[in-house]
Every structure is written in structure tokens, then in C-alpha cells.
Amino acid sequence: xxxxxxSVPIGDILPLSGYAPGADxxxxxxxxxxxxxxxxxxxxVSVPVVTGDPSTxxxxxxxxxxxxxxxxxxxxxxxxxxxxxxxxxxxxxxVGRRDLTPDESYTTLSVNLMxxxxxxxxxxITIRTEPSGSEVWMDGTLQGTTPLNxxxxxxxxxxxxxxxxxxxxxxGNIIVTGGENITFEKTLVPGTVPATLAGTGxxxxxxxxxxxxxxxxxxxxxxIVVLRMSR
Numbered sequence: 001x002x003x004x005x006x007s008v009p010i011g012d013i014l015p016l017s018g019y020a021p022g023a024d025x026x027x028x029x030x031x032x033x034x035x036x037x038x039x040x041x042x043x044x045v046s047v048p049v050v051t052g053d054p055s056t057x058x059x060x061x062x063x064x065x066x067x068x069x070x071x072x073x074x075x076x077x078x079x080x081x082x083x084x085x086x087x088x089x090x091x092x093x094x095v096g097r098r099d100l101t102p103d104e105s106y107t108t109l110s111v112n113l114m115x116x117x118x119x120x121x122x123x124x125i126t127i128r129t130e131p132s133g134s135e136v137w138m139d140g141t142l143q144g145t146t147p148l149n150x151x152x153x154x155x156x157x158x159x160x161x162x163x164x165x166x167x168x169x170x171x172g173n174i175i176v177t178g179g180e181n182i183t184f185e186k187t188l189v190p191g192t193v194p195a196t197l198a199g200t201g202x203x204x205x206x207x208x209x210x211x212x213x214x215x216x217x218x219x220x221x222x223x224i225v226v227l228r229m230s231r
Contacts, residue, residue, distance in 0.1 A: 005085065005110040011075040014111065016088065021066035023092040023105070027057035028070060031097055032086030038096040039089060042070075046078025049096040057094050074113060083115045124181040125150045125174065127162070129188055134164040166191050 008014050020026050029039040029049045041047040042058040050056045060070045072088070074081065089097065091106035100106060127136050129146040136143045136150070138160050143150050146162070153176050162170040167188040176182065 005112050007112040007114055008074060009116045010081060010083065010113045011116055014072045014074060015069065016072055016090075016109065017067070017069035018090060018107065019066045020062050020068055020090075020092055020105070023062050023066075025054075025059050025061055025092075026068050027054065027059055027091050027094045028072075029057050029089050029091075029096065030086055031089065033082050033084040035086075038098045040078075042072060042076075042088065044077040045081065049094075051096045051099040052094060054094045059094075074111075081113055083113055085110060085112050087111070123153050123155065123176045125153055125176065126181070126183045127160075128183070128185045129162055129164070130186075131164065131167075131188065134162050134167070134188060137161040137163065162186060162188065164188055168192075 028042040030042050031039045036048045039049040060068050062068045088109040127148045134146045
């Protein structure tokens with residue numbers, strides 16, 4: 001009797017278990033796409049099963065309560081299985097598929113092996129500034145004003161610029177790790193004084209006013225933020 005089909009990605013470990021009262025061991029083998037019709041050893045698909053030869057099966061002991069279990073690593077030895085539907089046979093004697101008879105005690109499990117997939121989980125960024133009400137531009141697009149939550153940010157490197165009238169813009173990069181929610185806080189620096197200072201007259205073209213350029217590296221868990229103050 002075959003139960004419902006179980007789907008797992010190739011390379012995952014599939015726990016198998018069951019009951020075989022009165023048996024000392026159970027023997028496991030596999031049939032499916034591009035495999036010999038009589039079956040192959042469950043953990044090494046390069047080994048065809050041979051009826052009567054326990055070494056060509058995966059043998060698992062049955063405990064005193066009749067219970068057995070086995071963890072099947074679907075990244076098998078011998079070859080990589082193709083995606084498709086396979087049948088795991090569990091028998092109480094080492095008998096291949098072609099030699100099974102109605103008198104044999106066995107059961108089967110249908111397994112759909114799928115190609116592994118890569119999922120990129122979006123993250124999120126919460127940005128707060130002092131003062132609030134600052135514009136946040138990410139990758140050249142205005143996202144809103146602070147305090148701001150930016151959801152569904154894809155994994156990777158993103159350029160961020162924070163702007164507010166009367167303050168120096170803050171420009172930098174944020175590296176987002178998939179699935180992470182990040183909080184970033186920034187205090188903006190007031191803009192520079194105009195070129196005419198009270199009581200001193202116009203500033204000579206040869207006069208030099210030092211202007212700081214700063215770089216701040218902030219470690220925020222899975223996030224690296226590098227900020228550069230513009231001139």
C-alpha cells in the first residue's frame with residue numbers, strides 16, 4: 001500500500017519510520033526514473049538490489065516494540081538523482097521489486113524529489129533622523145520622510161541619501177541581508193554659514209575655511225552602513 005506522495009528538495013534529509021512487529025530488521029530500496037526496475041540501494045543508487053543479498057539494501061534494525069526509523073539523505077552516493085517521483089520500498093526480507101509476491105510483507109512510500117530552489121527573502125529598513133522630517137532617497141527614488149519604514153527591500157547593496165533644508169545631506173550605502181529588519185539612526189549636521197560674516201565684510205577669495213569631511217562606519221548586525229558628509 002502506498003501512502004500520499006511526499007515532496008522534498010533533492011539534498012534534504014527525509015526521516016522515515018514505521019512498525020514491523022515480529023521482524024528483526026527491515027530492508028529499504030528505491031525505484032524510479034532512470035533506475036533499474038528491480039531497485040537500488042537507498043543510500044547508494046549505484047548498487048542494484050539483489051534478492052537474498054542484504055548488503056545491497058539499507059538494513060535498519062527493528063526495536064523490541066516493533067518500531068524502526070531511518071534518515072534518508074536524498075543526496076545519495078553513486079549519482080545525483082533526477083527530479084521526479086520515486087518509490088521507497090520497505091520490506092521485511094531482502095527481496096527486490098521483481099521478486100516481491102503477495103506473501104511478502106512490505107510497504108511503499110511515494111516521494112517527489114524536486115530541484116533545490118533559492119529563495120531571496122526581502123528585508124526592511126527603519127530610518128530615523130534628528131531632526132525628523134528629512135527626505136530619504138534610496139537608489140535614486142524618494143521613499144518618504146523620517147521617521148520612515150521601508151518594507152520589502154531586496155537583499156544587496158543600496159545607496160541612501162538623507163536630505164533636509166538647512167542641513168548637510170548624508171550620503172552612503174546600506175547592505176541588506178535577506179530577511180533582516182534594520183534600524184538606522186542619523187543626526188544631521190547644520191549647513192555652513194554664508195560667505196559674508198557680520199562685522200568682517202566679504203571673505204577674501206584667498207581665505208580658506210576648513211570644512212570637515214568625515215566617514216563613519218557603523219556595525220549594525222547584518223548591516224554595514226558607510227556615511228560620507230558632502231562638502
